[in-house]
Amino acid sequence: NLAIARPEPVARWLAMSTTVYLKLFGWLIWLFDQSSNLLLRALRIEPVHDVEHSATPRDLEHIVASSRDAGELPRELSTLLDRILDFPTADAEHAMIARSRVD
Numbered sequence: 001n002l003a004i005a006r007p008e009p010v011a012r013w014l015a016m017s018t019t020v021y022l023k024l025f026g027w028l029i030w031l032f033d034q035s036s037n038l039l040l041r042a043l044r045i046e047p048v049h050d051v052e053h054s055a056t057p058r059d060l061e062h063i064v065a066s067s068r069d070a071g072e073l074p075r076e077l078s079t080l081l082d083r084i085l086d087f088p089t090a091d092a093e094h095a096m097i098a099r100s101r102v103d
Contacts, residue, residue, distance in 0.1 A: 061085050 003010045022029075037047045055063070064081045067073035073081075 057085050 040047045061082070064073065064078050064085070068075065068078035
């Protein structure tokens with residue numbers, strides 16, 4: 001994989017392509033944003049610009065457990081997500097899956 005072999009040049013190229021994209025289409029993104037805000041205000045809905053609250057790690061753990069218990073999340077994926085959420089307090093090996101178990 002090129003991104004693994006040469007991460008800095010790939011990152012620079014991607015940053016440059018993103019900058020070009022924003023220079024070409026930034027005005028259009030701004031126009032859509034302003035238009036949607038005007039439309040919302042016309043409908044007497046105050047637009048929300050920033051999310052004030054986000055889910056805490058404990059909230060995410062609860063969501064994963066509830067989804068797993070309801071059968072909406074495969075056990076392997078829920079185990080991986082649990083390990084990822086425990087990652088700040090555990091070592092990297094804790095979050096890893098054995099290569100032999102990867103499809």
